[in-house]
Amino acid sequence: MQPLPAIPNLLKLKRVSGAPRRLQDTLLIALFLLPALILFLLFVVYPIFRSLYFSMYDWNGLGPATDFVGLQNFKDILADTVFSKALWNVLWIVIFSLGLQLPLALALAVLVGRDLPGRALFRAIFFMPYVLSEVNVAIMWMLLYNTDPDRGLLNAIVVGLGGTPVAWLGDTKIVLLAVFVALTWKYFGFHMLLYLAGLQNIPAELEEAARIDGASRVQNFYLITLPLLGGTIKTSVYMSVLGSIQQFILVWIMTKGGPVNASETLATYMYRFGFVRFELGYGSAVAIYMFTICLIFSLIYQRLTRQPDYLTGL
Amino acid sequence: MHTFTLSRSTQNLITRVLQYLILSIVVVIIFVPVVILIFGSLKTTGEMYSHPYTVPNPPHWENLIGILTTPTFWVMLRNSLLVMAGTTGGVVFVCGLAAFVFARLDFRGKNWIFNLFTLGLMFPINVAILPVYFVLRQLNEMGIQMIDSLWGVILVQLAFQISGNIMILRGFFTAIPAELQDAAYIDGCNNFDFFWRILLPLARPALAAVAALTMIVSWNDLLVPLVVLNSDDLWTLPLGTMQFQGQYGQDLALVSAFVALSAIPTIVFYLFAERQIVSGLTAGAVKG
Numbered sequence: 264m265q266p267l268p269a270i271p272n273l274l275k276l277k278r279v280s281g282a283p284r285r286l287q288d289t290l291l292i293a294l295f296l297l298p299a300l301i302l303f304l305l306f307v308v309y310p311i312f313r314s315l316y317f318s319m320y321d322w323n324g325l326g327p328a329t330d331f332v333g334l335q336n337f338k339d340i341l342a343d344t345v346f347s348k349a350l351w352n353v354l355w356i357v358i359f360s361l362g363l364q365l366p367l368a369l370a371l372a373v374l375v376g377r378d379l380p381g382r383a384l385f386r387a388i389f390f391m392p393y394v395l396s397e398v399n400v401a402i403m404w405m406l407l408y409n410t411d412p413d414r415g416l417l418n419a420i421v422v423g424l425g426g427t428p429v430a431w432l433g434d435t436k437i438v439l440l441a442v443f444v445a446l447t448w449k450y451f452g453f454h455m456l457l458y459l460a461g462l463q464n465i466p467a468e469l470e471e472a473a474r475i476d477g478a479s480r481v482q483n484f485y486l487i488t489l490p491l492l493g494g495t496i497k498t499s500v501y502m503s504v505l506g507s508i509q510q511f512i513l514v515w516i517m518t519k520g521g522p523v524n525a526s527e528t529l530a531t532y533m534y535r536f537g538f539v540r541f542e543l544g545y546g547s548a549v550a551i552y553m554f555t556i557c558l559i560f561s562l563i564y565q566r567l568t569r570q571p572d573y574l575t576g577l
Numbered sequence: 578m579h580t581f582t583l584s585r586s587t588q589n590l591i592t593r594v595l596q597y598l599i600l601s602i603v604v605v606i607i608f609v610p611v612v613i614l615i616f617g618s619l620k621t622t623g624e625m626y627s628h629p630y631t632v633p634n635p636p637h638w639e640n641l642i643g644i645l646t647t648p649t650f651w652v653m654l655r656n657s658l659l660v661m662a663g664t665t666g667g668v669v670f671v672c673g674l675a676a677f678v679f680a681r682l683d684f685r686g687k688n689w690i691f692n693l694f695t696l697g698l699m700f701p702i703n704v705a706i707l708p709v710y711f712v713l714r715q716l717n718e719m720g721i722q723m724i725d726s727l728w729g730v731i732l733v734q735l736a737f738q739i740s741g742n743i744m745i746l747r748g749f750f751t752a753i754p755a756e757l758q759d760a761a762y763i764d765g766c767n768n769f770d771f772f773w774r775i776l777l778p779l780a781r782p783a784l785a786a787v788a789a790l791t792m793i794v795s796w797n798d799l800l801v802p803l804v805v806l807n808s809d810d811l812w813t814l815p816l817g818t819m820q821f822q823g824q825y826g827q828d829l830a831l832v833s834a835f836v837a838l839s840a841i842p843t844i845v846f847y848l849f850a851e852r853q854i855v856s857g858l859t860a861g862a863v864k865g
Contacts, residue, residue: 291769292684298671302732303697303736306737307697307700307739307740308696310705311700313715314708314711371600376596388604388607389604391844394797394847394854396818398799399818399839402832403611403836406829414829416613457859509703509704510703516819530704534706538710554700558699561698561699
């Protein structure tokens with residue numbers, strides 16, 4: 264009869280020591296998550312709802328917003344040709360990025376490859392523009408784009424080749440491309456870096472084996488390297504598109520979205536209404552459109568790229 | 578057989594030469610804007626107009642010295658350093674704690690909260706800047722000085738670095754073997770001991786990577802200071818550079834000197850921290 268009472272005692276003992284332990288764990292989890300949660304909710308999540316509220320007002324920022332206009336701002340934006348111009352420009356930047364910048368980055372990554380002597384040096388040099396600030400990159404390229412051939416290197420080259428000086432940042436047909444070149448100069452190194460890391464993960468034996476089986480370099484690239492880089496390419500495309508949607512500083516400093524809105528992007532459009540004209544309600548509605556575009560793109564992209572696993576690589 | 582191997586090796590030699598040729602062209606394209614800038618910073622305004630692309634001979638240090646002897650430049654440098662230190666310290670602290678919970682502990686609602694943070698990846702600061710400005714104004718009205726304060730800049734930068742860096746650190750923390758955690762518990766560690774005494778020392782390279790990345794982002798950020806700061810004695814270097822360019826835009830030599838001076842700290846830092854930056858970025862991209 265003796266051991267029997269000991270069992271409930273033991274259980275009790277365990278529960279007694281377990282309860283504060285669990286409390287301690289909960290406390291730790293809460294304390295550890297709290298700083299991140301508070302900052303995130305206050306400065307990332309709450310602003311979205313705040314601007315959703317203001318987007319339904321006609322408000323210049325002075326005093327409280329009282330002039331409720333419903334969905335009028337949203338309708339006005341869709342009717343504004345400058346907004347559709349900005350949307351098209353962003354689309355063009357996305358197309359240029361995916362069609363030119365990323366393939367360039369991939370080609371260079373493959374060229375640098377795994378074991379080229381001097382690989383680390385090339386990587387360091389190509390990635391260097393990425394760490395320079397956008398302000399500095401913008402001003403450096405403005406020096407190069409100077410219309411006066413005595414001051415701007417690019418026009419000096421054009422004139423040297425027998426052409427007439429080009430208004431790189433002043434011509435509505437050229438300006439977006441000129442900005443894109445500066446963007447590519449700054450950002451291709453980042454994508455190259457991702458591809459280099461991705462290449463590193465592909466076992467060299469695979470390409471070796473294919474070569475022994477008689478695959479050419481081109482076949483090797485299309486049948487082995489590219490499919491196995493799928494996951495990396497997926498990430499790089501996602502970051503490139505999201506980066507293009509929010510492109511701001513470089514454009515704002517080089518052209519202010521001009522001339523005649525020829526290089527306007529969604530972010531410069533929002534900034535102009537929010538912080539230059541102080542039409543805060545209208546600006547909020549632009550922000551809501553941008554949020555929606557980012558969200559829809561992210562969701563569709565994740566859905567599209569998740570399915571065929573054999574394409575997204577290892 | 579012999580001729581076959583010979584042609585194969587000449588073929589390889591040609592590819593190698595071509596490889597280096599193409600890569601060298603790209604290296605030149607990368608360096609041209611930087612070199613033009615450095616040349617420009619070492620010329621007088623007159624020289625910049627007469628022969629803008631040549632090597633500055635003899636180099637004129639007047640513009641550089643002129644900028645370095647104005648107190649404004651040093652005030653901007655100090656502000657940039659303060660913001661960078663605040664944001665980076667904050668990111669490492671806040672994201673380190675949260676990433677530990679997501680990587681190592683279980684609780685109800687974990688996935689839900691984690692997904693909330695991943696939403697942040699979809700909304701970059703450039704998209705959210707106007708909404709964020711509203712909240713800063715609201716805090717100001719409540720008596721918490723956010724507008725025209727370096728704290729405002731730090732907290733906003735920090736908040737928008739949270740999502741990405743939690744993902745990066747969680748990846749690193751998850752990679753630390755579970756056996757270590759079990760062993761620590763058996764030896765009487767609680768969760769905090771495990772975090773503080775075992776995980777953090779092991780994760781030092783990961784924390785360094787996150788810190789290096791955040792330092793670059795914060796140092797280069799223009800948008801948040803542009804929107805938050807008004808008084809010129811609070812301007813950071815990028816904001817000062819933008820204003821300087823607006824004011825002296827015609828004097829290309831002087832602008833070059835200013836841009837060169839503000840870019841030098843970044844490049845020096847990059848030379849020292851390249852490994853950390855690269856590992857942080859690639860880990861983030863692979864995990865993200």
